[in-house]
Amino acid sequence: MAENLAQGDLKFFQQKSPEWADIYLSAEEQDKAILDDGLENYILLSLSTNRRADSTDVLPSNHTEKQGWWGDGLDDVLFGSKLWLRQKLRMSPELLNLVKQDIEEALQWMVDDDIIDSLTVTVTRDIGNANRLVFLIELNKLNEGQIGFDYYFNWINQVINRSNLDAV
Numbered sequence: 001m002a003e004n005l006a007q008g009d010l011k012f013f014q015q016k017s018p019e020w021a022d023i024y025l026s027a028e029e030q031d032k033a034i035l036d037d038g039l040e041n042y043i044l045l046s047l048s049t050n051r052r053a054d055s056t057d058v059l060p061s062n063h064t065e066k067q068g069w070w071g072d073g074l075d076d077v078l079f080g081s082k083l084w085l086r087q088k089l090r091m092s093p094e095l096l097n098l099v100k101q102d103i104e105e106a107l108q109w110m111v112d113d114d115i116i117d118s119l120t121v122t123v124t125r126d127i128g129n130a131n132r133l134v135f136l137i138e139l140n141k142l143n144e145g146q147i148g149f150d151y152y153f154n155w156i157n158q159v160i161n162r163s164n165l166d167a168v
Helices: 039-048 070-074 093-112
Strands: 118-125 132-141 145-154 159-162
Touching: 039 093, 039 145, 093 118, 093 132
Parallel strands: none
Antiparallel strands: 118 132, 132 145, 145 159
């Protein structure tokens, strides 16, 4: 595992059990946490935080509240994704399109805040597992080129994990 001790956010390492993440200390400097530039943390927080439903959104049958992050009440910018609204929908081309739109909406703040220049999202059904979607998120940063992140999303369990997990 390559270590990055640059200035930035704490780097979260996802464990093989997809609902767990952890931080690690540097092997060379035991008192220093491994950091990253924050992009992946931004993605994971944006996708795993429930964005407040609009008045036009249909709530899943097991929800009566519009959800939402408490910090949304502090300003006019909504944070998170509406992936939680799709949890009871059947796998279909329409669902793939809705999920793609939800991811784009959840990450748009990174473009608006000039963290990245643009993003491209591709959502497909996993050929090897009918209950899993694959998200490919490509971020473009000026002078740094394209940075790609790919995730599996277990539709039944509503859990996101990296598709290329290192043995941890």
